[in-house]
Amino acid sequence: MKILVCITNVPDTTAKITFTDNDTKLNKAGIPYIIGPYDDYALARGVELKEQTGGSLTVLHVGEADADPQIRKALAIGADDAIRINADPLDSYFTAFQIAQVAKPGTYDLILMGRESIDYNSGVVHGLVGEMLGIASYSPVMKLEITGSTATLSREIDGGKEVLQAPLPLVLGCQEPIAEWKIPNMRGIMTARTKPLQVLEPVALEELTTPQKYTLPTPKGACKMIPASEAGTLIRLLQTEAKVL
Amino acid sequence: MSVLIYVELDNGSIKKTSLEAVAFGSKVAEKIGEKAVVLAIGHAASAELEKAGNYGASKVLHAADAKLTHENAMAYADVLVQAASQESSKVIILAKSGLGDALAARAAAKLKAGIVSGVTALPEIGDSFQVTRSIFTGKAFATTEIKSDIKILVVRKNAIEIDDSPVSTVQAEITAFTPPLRDEDFQASVSKVEKASSELSLTEAEIIVSGGRGMKGPENWQPLIDLAKALGAATGCSKPVSDLDWRPHHEHIGQTGIKVAPNLYIACGISGAIQHLAGVNGSKCIVVINKDPEAPFFKAADYGIIGDVFEILPKLTEAAKSLK
Numbered sequence: 001m002k003i004l005v006c007i008t009n010v011p012d013t014t015a016k017i018t019f020t021d022n023d024t025k026l027n028k029a030g031i032p033y034i035i036g037p038y039d040d041y042a043l044a045r046g047v048e049l050k051e052q053t054g055g056s057l058t059v060l061h062v063g064e065a066d067a068d069p070q071i072r073k074a075l076a077i078g079a080d081d082a083i084r085i086n087a088d089p090l091d092s093y094f095t096a097f098q099i100a101q102v103a104k105p106g107t108y109d110l111i112l113m114g115r116e117s118i119d120y121n122s123g124v125v126h127g128l129v130g131e132m133l134g135i136a137s138y139s140p141v142m143k144l145e146i147t148g149s150t151a152t153l154s155r156e157i158d159g160g161k162e163v164l165q166a167p168l169p170l171v172l173g174c175q176e177p178i179a180e181w182k183i184p185n186m187r188g189i190m191t192a193r194t195k196p197l198q199v200l201e202p203v204a205l206e207e208l209t210t211p212q213k214y215t216l217p218t219p220k221g222a223c224k225m226i227p228a229s230e231a232g233t234l235i236r237l238l239q240t241e242a243k244v245l
Numbered sequence: 246m247s248v249l250i251y252v253e254l255d256n257g258s259i260k261k262t263s264l265e266a267v268a269f270g271s272k273v274a275e276k277i278g279e280k281a282v283v284l285a286i287g288h289a290a291s292a293e294l295e296k297a298g299n300y301g302a303s304k305v306l307h308a309a310d311a312k313l314t315h316e317n318a319m320a321y322a323d324v325l326v327q328a329a330s331q332e333s334s335k336v337i338i339l340a341k342s343g344l345g346d347a348l349a350a351r352a353a354a355k356l357k358a359g360i361v362s363g364v365t366a367l368p369e370i371g372d373s374f375q376v377t378r379s380i381f382t383g384k385a386f387a388t389t390e391i392k393s394d395i396k397i398l399v400v401r402k403n404a405i406e407i408d409d410s411p412v413s414t415v416q417a418e419i420t421a422f423t424p425p426l427r428d429e430d431f432q433a434s435v436s437k438v439e440k441a442s443s444e445l446s447l448t449e450a451e452i453i454v455s456g457g458r459g460m461k462g463p464e465n466w467q468p469l470i471d472l473a474k475a476l477g478a479a480t481g482c483s484k485p486v487s488d489l490d491w492r493p494h495h496e497h498i499g500q501t502g503i504k505v506a507p508n509l510y511i512a513c514g515i516s517g518a519i520q521h522l523a524g525v526n527g528s529k530c531i532v533v534i535n536k537d538p539e540a541p542f543f544k545a546a547d548y549g550i551i552g553d554v555f556e557i558l559p560k561l562t563e564a565a566k567s568l569k
């Protein structure tokens with residue numbers, strides 16, 4: 001089985017976000033970057049399935065060279081090779097289009113992604129890629145087993161979950177508890193250095209959306225403290241002052 | 246031409262977030278001088294669909310083919326695109342949810358439309374079409390120009406204020422919509438559906454009472470559930486709580502769980518780690534109960550009580566009961 005795992009390169013979840021160039025660019029200075037947490041789940045399950053079925057696993061990232069350490073980490077975790085499309089992915093359609101060029105019909109049996117990226121997070125790239133390739137997509141997937149050419153998956157639906165069987169190929173957006181995050185071991189790190197990382201230029205596409213400006217939320221006012229002994233008065237304040245009851 | 250709004254049905258009723266989407270779409274339609282058309286897929290009574298008229302829609306297309314009873318993003322997207330083509334829709338609006346995003350994405354690929362998900366306010370429409378959306382899990386906003394001819398917006402809860410009183414007295418015309426369906430969209434077979442139908446859904450809830458590791462164990466959840474009941478609230482939890490199986494996984498709120506945007510979020514014994522805040526920073530009002538005055542959650546809160554949750558929760562429940 002041939003598996004493709006699409007990963008993002010995102011600021012660490014605890015990073016403080018600021019902007020530069022008159023609020024038109026993310027200020028990347030001093031921000032630690034990580035593989036998107038949901039993509040990490042997709043990668044972990046991908047590696048397990050590859051080992052089970054004796055297949056191969058390629059990681060794909062649409063982004064610039066500063067993502068290479070994260071791509072190497074994915075190789076150290078167990079991917080066989082990597083592809084990076086050299087572009088700044090600011091539009092979901094553009095990103096999906098580039099992924100679809102690599103994942104042309106017949107190339108991969110299973111395309112695993114995260115439920116959503118946590119930077120310009122939207123949760124739409126899997127659906128876009130699925131439609132571009134003319135195959136089904138499901139998200140968020142919490143359990144995944146493959147038997148032959150059929151996937152059995154459990155996914156979250158509003159207020160519950162469902163189990164379904166679908167034929168491959170599929171595009172899936174993953175979330176925990178699909179697998180436990182994997183940490184690269186020493187051997188993985190060593191072999192990752194020599195695994196192939198192919199850099200491709202993007203296929204031209206007219207721009208459908210363009211970010212213009214970034215803003216930060218207005219800071220919260222001070223928190224109003226209520227003494228524990230008068231806890232009950234909180235309810236009245238929520239009704240009369242905050243007007244949320 | 247028109248603005249097309251997809252409404253999500255839950256047990257035959259239009260979801261609250263979808264009614265917001267209708268109000269949002271009607272405002273967009275007004276701005277560009279078009280009519281607002283609604284598409285509903287699945288089973289619903291006409292009386293229920295007429296509600297869309299109260300929020301500004303002039304017409305409701307109802308696709309009720311039995312094959313569409315079950316949530317299916319592939320088939321639904323196909324229906325959506327056929328509706329958009331029939332109504333010459335230039336803007337398509339959906340409420341943000343797993344299904345909303347999947348449908349919007351697949352429709353965008355079919356229509357080569359610019360898609361922006363997580364929209365937090367009405368678009369600015371002038372020489373260009375600009376929308377603002379939430380990015381970095383609520384830590385910032387981006388204003389984005391959509392340049393494509395057809396534009397798809399996936400709208401977050403609370404992007405527009407709606408009240409329960411009708412904004413329009415125009416009767417929406419309900420029409421059956423029966424586009425051809427494609428066999429290839431029905432290849433999956435569903436073997437099990439577990440739906441906690443009695444529970445309020447977290448993404449729709451106006452009030453959420455949520456517990457963290459400070460609740461000390463699953464056996465201690467009753468006081469929290471009692472408060473939720475008294476307030477008509479849904480219950481949520483932090484990640485460690487669901488990891489420890491104290492509460493079901495679908496209650497887990499935060500960066501790696503569900504993102505919620507209620508009017509009121511009451512956090513009980515949750516420290517307020519940044520990954521948890523990422524799931525709740527869309528809330529209008531946040532209350533934090535924590536015995537540690539240094540708990541970071543207080544910085545993100547509107548109201549705080551420093552103290553033991555087990556002493557405070559019953560007092561709140563009592564006060565909440567006497568409200569009614």
Ligand SMILES: Cc1cc2nc3c(=O)[nH]c(=O)nc-3n(C[C@H](O)[C@H](O)[C@H](O)COP(=O)(O)OP(=O)(O)OC[C@H]3O[C@@H](n4cnc5c(N)ncnc54)[C@H](O)[C@@H]3O)c2cc1C
Pocket residue numbers: 013037456457458459460482483484485486497498499500501502513514515516517518519520521524534535536537540552553554555
């Ligand atoms: C990549 C990543 C993703 C993550 N995603 C999420 C996520 O989506 N959601 C999430 O919640 N977490 C997430 N986390 C975990 C997060 O960092 C925190 O560890 C977690 O939110 C802490 O949960 P807690 O507040 O329940 O527990 P704790 O941090 O242990 O806090 C318990 C709190 O309860 C208080 N307390 C104890 N006893 C009492 C009492 N009797 N009365 C009142 N207060 C009391 C304590 O003072 C303390 O503040 C993520 C972490 C990572 C690294």
Ligand SMILES: Nc1ncnc2c1ncn2[C@@H]1O[C@H](COP(=O)(O)O)[C@@H](O)[C@H]1O
Pocket residue numbers: 006007008036038039060061062063089092095112113114115116117118120121122123124125126
């Ligand atoms: N730039 C990218 N490169 C590779 N994969 C991506 C990229 N952006 C998004 N994805 C994949 O698509 C998933 C959903 O992303 P999004 O729609 O942006 O929330 C992510 O979890 C990734 O698996």
